[in-house]
Amino acid sequence: MNVQENIELLPYNTFGIKARAKYFTAIRSIADAQALIASDLFRKEKHIFLGGGSNILLTKDYDGLVVKVELQGKEVVQEDDDTVTLKVGAGENWHAFVMHCVAQDWGGVENLSLIPGTVGAAPMQNIGAYGVEIKKNILTVEGVEIGSGTVTSMSNEACRFGYRESIFKHEAKDKFLISSITLTLTKKNHAFNISYGAIEETLKQMGREKLSVKNISDAVIHIRQSKLPDPARVGNAGSFFKNPSIHADLHDFLKKRYPSLPSFPSTDSLVKIPAAWLIEQCGWKGKTFGAIGVHPLQPLVLVNYGGGEGEKIWQLAMDIQGSVKEKFDIILQPEVNVL
Numbered sequence: 001m002n003v004q005e006n007i008e009l010l011p012y013n014t015f016g017i018k019a020r021a022k023y024f025t026a027i028r029s030i031a032d033a034q035a036l037i038a039s040d041l042f043r044k045e046k047h048i049f050l051g052g053g054s055n056i057l058l059t060k061d062y063d064g065l066v067v068k069v070e071l072q073g074k075e076v077v078q079e080d081d082d083t084v085t086l087k088v089g090a091g092e093n094w095h096a097f098v099m100h101c102v103a104q105d106w107g108g109v110e111n112l113s114l115i116p117g118t119v120g121a122a123p124m125q126n127i128g129a130y131g132v133e134i135k136k137n138i139l140t141v142e143g144v145e146i147g148s149g150t151v152t153s154m155s156n157e158a159c160r161f162g163y164r165e166s167i168f169k170h171e172a173k174d175k176f177l178i179s180s181i182t183l184t185l186t187k188k189n190h191a192f193n194i195s196y197g198a199i200e201e202t203l204k205q206m207g208r209e210k211l212s213v214k215n216i217s218d219a220v221i222h223i224r225q226s227k228l229p230d231p232a233r234v235g236n237a238g239s240f241f242k243n244p245s246i247h248a249d250l251h252d253f254l255k256k257r258y259p260s261l262p263s264f265p266s267t268d269s270l271v272k273i274p275a276a277w278l279i280e281q282c283g284w285k286g287k288t289f290g291a292i293g294v295h296p297l298q299p300l301v302l303v304n305y306g307g308g309e310g311e312k313i314w315q316l317a318m319d320i321q322g323s324v325k326e327k328f329d330i331i332l333q334p335e336v337n338v339l
């Protein structure tokens, strides 16, 4: 086990924040994970598992051990004429995995193309985009229990997936190291999801109206590249807040006051509101404050133009949250993990 001290985390977070970790190590196998968990250092120090760092905001130096999860591998564990089931290592790059599936014409994750980060973090917040969430395909999530070092497989149901939610963000937070996920994809009779209108429009513009795994993936990539900042050029962690679900009564009240209020059904009594609309209505879209700001095309994305501090981004997020609460009586919840 190679543990480094006082390591700069700038290369390990897509927000591009400078912060240092007291200790840093990487694990590449379950045996590495078990040895680490049994070590004195791990027991003594607080710790966090890290994938691609695309869903974290570092507000200060990390006074503990950062464990970068780098377990690799893709294995077909079951296959028939219609479906294929794969076990994929937590440290695999998510988008590279999606591209692998697209190249084989395996359907199910094409709408989740170009999401940054690792496979192991995908179940954490049940990644979702363009009408699809990963929970639809996940069979099991395997990992190591921190308390005992035991390797456990959790069923889809046990993961308690919800909108940007899972057990791993709550009871199992920092107590379960995800080592791999097992998921099922279709080989034929794909159930394409083009409920997000822009996909169909983009396919038309691209002159590729035939629905296929590849065409939908290409359309999603095209839409994402035109709307979202590339973290390699502008620091960000994607959507900073979740879309709030509000009670139907509050929705009806707000709709009278703001007739253009967009919404979509959530459950019987709840209505989901796009957080981006709420933030834009409060005047934040495109605002900059020194090195940081709110993205000019997508107000849900907070950005670091270079040299911005995590603490200041967090303060900006809290100011946005406060103004949305004041204007709409809605409390936005962060989607990003704040450290």
Ligand SMILES: Cc1cc2nc3c(=O)[nH]c(=O)nc-3n(C[C@H](O)[C@H](O)[C@H](O)COP(=O)(O)OP(=O)(O)OC[C@H]3O[C@@H](n4cnc5c(N)ncnc54)[C@H](O)[C@@H]3O)c2cc1C
Residues within 6 Å of the ligand: 014, 048, 049, 050, 051, 052, 053, 054, 055, 056, 069, 090, 115, 116, 117, 118, 119, 120, 121, 122, 124, 125, 126, 127, 128, 129, 176, 177, 178, 179, 228, 229, 230, 231, 236, 237, 238, 239, 337
């Ligand atoms: C430009 C951009 C666009 C994005 N678009 C989307 C989108 O469309 N939909 C979406 O859902 N998300 C999106 N995201 C957010 C992010 O990419 C995803 O949440 C992604 O799954 C995070 O992966 P990661 O490996 O970078 O996780 P990290 O940021 O490294 O970690 C996130 C959390 O998971 C924990 N964790 C990571 N790996 C493990 C592990 N193996 N075991 C246990 N815990 C672990 C960490 O401790 C942390 O709490 C976007 C981000 C960016 C920058």
